[in-house]
Amino acid sequence: MEPGEVIGGRYRLLSLIGRGAMGIVWLARDEHLDRQVAVKQLLVDGSAWADEAIARAMREGRIAGRLRHPNAIAVYDVTEHQGWPCLVMEYLPSQPLGNRDGLRPRDVAAIGAQLASALAAAHEAGIVHRDIKPDNVLIAEDGTAKITDFGVSRAKGDTSVTATGILAGTPAYLAPEVAKGAEADARSDVYSLGATLYAVIEGQPPFGVDTNAIAMLHRVAGGVMDPPRGAGELTGALMWLLHRDPAARPTMREAQEVLAAAAQGRSVPPPSSKTPTLMLPVRRFSRRRIVIGVGAAALLAAGVVLGVLITGDGSNGSAGATTPTGTPPTPSSACVARMTVGSTWEDGYVASVSVRNDGDEKITGWQLTWTLPANHRIADLWGGTLSQEAGAVTVTNADYNVIIPARGSAEVGLRVEAPGGGDPPEIQCQEQ
Incomplete structure (x- = not known):
């Protein structure tokens, strides 16, 4: 194929x-409709694969042609040229998401919400993408994100044309169950979307990279990944999307909602029926028994509740709450703080604090204070403004969550570097 053909x-x-x-993708002009299009010529590696390649192209066009969504590249036509299958698609001046640097967590969450919207529509139409990765996400000049390349997609009721032994998808972005040989489905798309966003934030996918595809599959199937360190307010949503148990992941529509919330600096609790157990192997963090939290705050999809409920000068918290000296607190504030610890590792943890208003009047400003062990440090915090001097920590409300209505709540998330572990701090909440 040459220019001018x-x-x-x-x-x-x-x-x-x-x-x-x-x-190979070409820029072309549709001379019937006088518009620019992209023509994808599918490469055929030897005549033995020619029939499958053509069948794959026809299938991609048939599947992707069903989908019309502002965040998905449209497929207009499928044709052949000198025996080569060609897809005719929407042309979008853009660059791959993998080429974008310096994106903030909220920016990545906003991109993720757009992609989840398109993928949710695909899932509702019975289409599974199966190859979500940064290079299959295009970012337009105006910031619009679009998912492309449904080449390994599979629609319900459509027979796969993938030959035995040929892997559908990119190993580093596959869900663990798919790496083990399970059939890809909507839940594995959710994981792959999480892995894609993780890679943009952390600089590599959850299980790293390896040029040896078999070695990469073994690593993914093993399921031991490093938690995100720079995801900020996106941390909770990522941990939910990347849950090892497919049944504990959100649907793509739920993923869209939590990603949109993270893009606004907010966290949204997942349904309690889907609150996951721990995604990562729990390494020793403290001597206290860690229990699974049924109603864990949603910022942390891993959801392990330490049962820490402390109030400011003592509030109307849960029965049995005491001060460090063992004496009952004296009620004086409607502000109640509850800490939830998510994933833990040998030298740190991710946590959130739910700030609840148990009073009958709205709170128009609040402040959290606590003391960390000398060797602990808050490395990242979202949902509030941090002041940290030695071990003394003060967090005041952010602009968007300054008001907590009666019986309402707000969320603060944090990542803590905690060499040697230790017990969680006691948190005091005061109205301002």
Whole structure:
């Protein structure tokens, strides 16, 4: 194929856009409709695969052509040129998400919410993508994100044309159950979306990279990943999307909601029926028994509740609450703070604090204070403004959560560097 050639009797090739393992993409002009399009020529590696390659292209066009969504690249037509299958798609001046640097967690969450919206629509139409990764996400000049390349997609009721021994998907972004040989489905798409966003934040996918595909599959199937360190307010949503148990992950529509909330600096509790157990192996953090929290705050999808309920100068907290000296607190504030610890590792943990208003009047400002052990440090905090001097920590409300209505709540999330572990701190909450 060369510039100037006409494909399918109407698509004139203009210039080469890009080349990948599965195909070459050209910029072309649709001479019937006088518009620019992208033509993807699917590469055929030897005549033995020609029939499958053509079947795959036809299938991709048939599946992707069903989907019309502002965050999905539209497929207009499927044709052949000199025996080569070609897809005719929407042309979007853009760059792959994998080429974008310096994005803040909220920016990544906003991109994720757009992609989840398109993928939710695909799932509702019976379409599973199966190859979500940064290079299959295009970012337009105006910031719009679009998912592309449904080349390994599979629709319900459609027979797969993938030959035995050929892997559908990119190993580093597969869900653990798919790496073990299970069939990809909507739940594995959720995981792959989480892995894609994780890679943008952390600089590599959850299980790293390896040029050896078999070694990469073994690593993913093993399921031991490092928790995100720079995800900020996106941490909770990522941990939920990346849950090892497919049944404990959100649906793609729920993923859209929590990602949209993270983009606004908020956290949204997942349904209690889906509150997951711990995704990561729990390493020793403290001498206290860690129990699974049924109603764990949603910022942390891992959801392990330490049962710490402390109030400011003593509030109307739960029965049996005491001060460090063992004496009952004296009620004087409607502000109650409850800490939830999510994933833990040998030298740290991720946690959230739910700030609840148990009073009958709205709270118009609040402040949390606590003391950390000398060797502990808050490395990241979202949902509030942090002041930290030695072990003394003060967190005041953010602008968007300054008001807590009666019986309402707000959330603060944090990542703590905690060498040697230790017991969780006692938190005091005061109205301002």
